[in-house]
Amino acid sequence: xxxxxxxxLKAGEKIFINGAVLRVDRKVALEFLNxxxxxxxxxxxxxxxxxxxxxxxxFIAQMILINPEGKDQSTAMFRKSIVMxxxxxxxxxxxxELKRIDGLVATGRAFDALKxxxxxxxxxxxxxxxxxxxxATIEHIRREIAPWQR
Numbered sequence: 001x002x003x004x005x006x007x008x009l010k011a012g013e014k015i016f017i018n019g020a021v022l023r024v025d026r027k028v029a030l031e032f033l034n035x036x037x038x039x040x041x042x043x044x045x046x047x048x049x050x051x052x053x054x055x056x057x058x059f060i061a062q063m064i065l066i067n068p069e070g071k072d073q074s075t076a077m078f079r080k081s082i083v084m085x086x087x088x089x090x091x092x093x094x095x096x097e098l099k100r101i102d103g104l105v106a107t108g109r110a111f112d113a114l115k116x117x118x119x120x121x122x123x124x125x126x127x128x129x130x131x132x133x134x135x136a137t138i139e140h141i142r143r144e145i146a147p148w149q150r
Contacts, residue, residue: 004032004033005032005036006029006030006031006032007029007030007031007032007038008027008028008029008030009024009027009028009029009030010027011024011026011027012024012025013040014041014044015030015038015039015040015041016038016039016041016065016066017036017037017038018036018037018038019066019067019068019069037065037110037111039062039065039066043062043114043118044062045058045059045062047059052121052124052128053085053088053089054085054120054121054124055121056081057078057085057101057117058114058117060074060078060081061078061105061110061113061114061117062114064078064105065110065114078105079102082101082102082105085098086098086099091123091127093123094120094123094124094127097116097120098120101113101116101117104116
């Protein structure tokens, strides 16, 4: 048996567990005795915050975890998005990490993919702030992979 995982939550915090959303009314510690897919509230990106190509990719990947019923649709959207991003980015670090992230999602490790995507935010911010990616490309990505923002 794997070791247990213990999570502490403060009053009012939410946790997303296997597609269910739980909010606690007081400080509580949860102990997971088996494998479980979960996201803490502070790692959940809201649609209105998915304002850059990688944040949009993160939002799609989190939907794979949060909404198990729509996993196939979210995975298809993720595949489409990753292909587009691989053709738009020119930074070798980002390209290598996107390929690794694609592999993580393909092998059912979307949680690890989320961590990896968050790790690319500073690089993406630098690219976008230095206009290394044309504004038209960014807008094209937003239209294609972020339909929830229309």
